[in-house]
Amino acid sequence: MQLLEMTAFLKVIAIDEQLRVIYEDNVHFDKDLPEFKTQGGVYIHSDRLTVTSPVLMWVKALDMILEKMKSSGFNFSQIRALSGAGQQHGSVYWKKGSIQILKDASSELPLHQSLKGCFSVSNSPIWMDSSTASQCRALEKAMGGAQPLATVTGSRAYERFTGNQIAKIYSQNPEVYKQTERISLVSSFAASLFLGTYAPIDYSDGSGMNLLQIWEKAWSKSCLDACAPGLEERLGCPVPSHSVLGPISPYYSQRYGFSPDCKIVAFTGDNPASLAGMRLQEGDIAISLGTSDTLFLWIQEPTPALEGHILCNPVDSQTYMALLCFKNGSLMRERIRDECASGSWDEFSKALSSTAAGNSGNLGFYFDVMEITPEAVGIHRFNRDNQKVSSFPKEVEIRALIEGQFMAKRIHAEKLGYKVLPKTRILATGGASHNKKILQVLSDVFNAPVFTIDTANSACLGSAYRAIHGLVAERNVSLADVVKLAPEPRLAVTPTPGAEELYRPLLKRYAELEQKVIYNPASSCL
Numbered sequence: 001m002q003l004l005e006m007t008a009f010l011k012v013i014a015i016d017e018q019l020r021v022i023y024e025d026n027v028h029f030d031k032d033l034p035e036f037k038t039q040g041g042v043y044i045h046s047d048r049l050t051v052t053s054p055v056l057m058w059v060k061a062l063d064m065i066l067e068k069m070k071s072s073g074f075n076f077s078q079i080r081a082l083s084g085a086g087q088q089h090g091s092v093y094w095k096k097g098s099i100q101i102l103k104d105a106s107s108e109l110p111l112h113q114s115l116k117g118c119f120s121v122s123n124s125p126i127w128m129d130s131s132t133a134s135q136c137r138a139l140e141k142a143m144g145g146a147q148p149l150a151t152v153t154g155s156r157a158y159e160r161f162t163g164n165q166i167a168k169i170y171s172q173n174p175e176v177y178k179q180t181e182r183i184s185l186v187s188s189f190a191a192s193l194f195l196g197t198y199a200p201i202d203y204s205d206g207s208g209m210n211l212l213q214i215w216e217k218a219w220s221k222s223c224l225d226a227c228a229p230g231l232e233e234r235l236g237c238p239v240p241s242h243s244v245l246g247p248i249s250p251y252y253s254q255r256y257g258f259s260p261d262c263k264i265v266a267f268t269g270d271n272p273a274s275l276a277g278m279r280l281q282e283g284d285i286a287i288s289l290g291t292s293d294t295l296f297l298w299i300q301e302p303t304p305a306l307e308g309h310i311l312c313n314p315v316d317s318q319t320y321m322a323l324l325c326f327k328n329g330s331l332m333r334e335r336i337r338d339e340c341a342s343g344s345w346d347e348f349s350k351a352l353s354s355t356a357a358g359n360s361g362n363l364g365f366y367f368d369v370m371e372i373t374p375e376a377v378g379i380h381r382f383n384r385d386n387q388k389v390s391s392f393p394k395e396v397e398i399r400a401l402i403e404g405q406f407m408a409k410r411i412h413a414e415k416l417g418y419k420v421l422p423k424t425r426i427l428a429t430g431g432a433s434h435n436k437k438i439l440q441v442l443s444d445v446f447n448a449p450v451f452t453i454d455t456a457n458s459a460c461l462g463s464a465y466r467a468i469h470g471l472v473a474e475r476n477v478s479l480a481d482v483v484k485l486a487p488e489p490r491l492a493v494t495p496t497p498g499a500e501e502l503y504r505p506l507l508k509r510y511a512e513l514e515q516k517v518i519y520n521p522a523s524s525c526l
């Protein structure tokens with residue numbers, strides 16, 4: 001069994017020995033926990049840069065989803081291993097003395113009641129936050145620059161990365177930091193709830209903090225010291241992502257009937273879990289079309305750069321995964337769907353069918369929030385002569401959005417050194433991967449076949465696979481061996497003949513125009 005704590009929802013999947021899904025359910029934060037008044041599971045603060053989520057909402061969602069399973073008659077005693085994943089980079093701050101409260105939580109009460117006083121920061125910073133620019137500059141300065149930091153930790157300093165978020169809390173609320181005995185990632189926080197004590201951070205999700213040396217798999221003392229004092233003891237020691245952390249807390253056996261022998265396998269980030277769920281192989285590109293769109297690939301010898309991220313591979317500690325994050329993902333698509341297709345995906349798809357590939361040379365950049373890849377914000381439209389225009393007809397706008405999002409992915413993947421080869425497969429997952437018209441554009445822009453996997457939520461499935469893998473990893477069994485019975489990714493679409501020739505000049509134009517829309521703080525103040 002495994003849980004996935006994402007930005008907008010909590011999801012659970014249980015699978016049997018044949019890797020068949022035997023239970024699946026969600027709790028949507030906005031709809032099912034309206035008392036927290038979140039939008040998309042988050043609070044966007046008035047500065048438009050700070051983005052947080054209430055940590056108690058996550059705890060209450062866990063209580064809710066387990067109660068739903070229990071009332072459905074689910075037999076928890078059959079669960080042999082449990083793992084999970086959480087949105088990357090987010091952080092949870094446990095107040096002094098909380099470990100004892102966590103250990104002693106009464107099985108008579110839902111967890112959120114026992115833990116309500118345990119968090120020194122009640123609104124956790126999450127991956128959508130971009131309020132730590134000064135902390136990023138300070139960290140890069142301390143490490144000798146952006147590239148030296150990227151070489152050590154796999155990424156230059158990014159606002160959403162946990163080290164910079166901790167530095168902000170330490171500098172703005174030193175008393176709160178002093179009152180904090182443990183700092184978890186969202187993934188290790190969720191693991192702690194099941195373990196009944198603080199769970200360690202795994203190498204893969206730990207690579208998204210600007211704190212972990214990805215080659216040595218140990219905290220970088222220089223990075224820790226540059227962010228906050230006494231940070232190492234608050235983080236604990238990182239562990240391999242396949243580690244078995246221990247048996248499930250007695251709280252779950254008493255309250256839900258879990259077997260006391262159920263093992264907790266280290267939780268990891270949502271994207272590393274997706275890599276496991278999609279059973280990515282060398283040469284594949286995975287594209288997760290979610291709240292944020294992410295492109296990731298399995299890589300043997302990475303070269304950390306000033307764009308994108310190199311993370312420790314969650315299923316093979318000797319290799320790595322390259323990741324590019326595009327913050328304006330499904331929320332951007334939904335806004336254009338609402339405005340240009342009356343809120344209907346069918347109409348949206350019809351618009352894609354009624355416009356020709358290449359959109360008659362019209363190109364668009366759609367960034368409602370500050371984009372990560374590249375750093376840019378706002379809506380920018382250009383006609384076939386590269387002249388800025390203020391609007392497009394609705395169906396042209398829809399195609400410009402989708403072609404633009406996928407051209408950006410190909411351009412930035414190739415900048416990271418990735419080559420689209422004849423054997424390249426694109427494995428698509430996430431909500432939009434159900435839409436064949438959207439996938440057709442993806443296939444044409446990359447000139448590669450697109451496969452989808454059975455469940456739209458690969459991060460969930462990946463965590464279930466990792467739970468099983470955790471039980472045998474010590475015997476050097478690879479994840480691939482453990483999941484060979486899993487459903488094969490299904491071929492969804494293949495490239496339209498002539499797509500490569502059509503998009504090659506468009507990709508070149510898009511890359512050139514992107515330089516014009518890159519965020520330049522100086523010009524934006526004028």
Ligand SMILES: O=C(CO)[C@@H](O)[C@H](O)CF
Binds near residue numbers: 086087089323
């Ligand atoms: O920031 C990201 C990756 O670096 C996002 O994909 C988050 O993991 C989404 F939860």
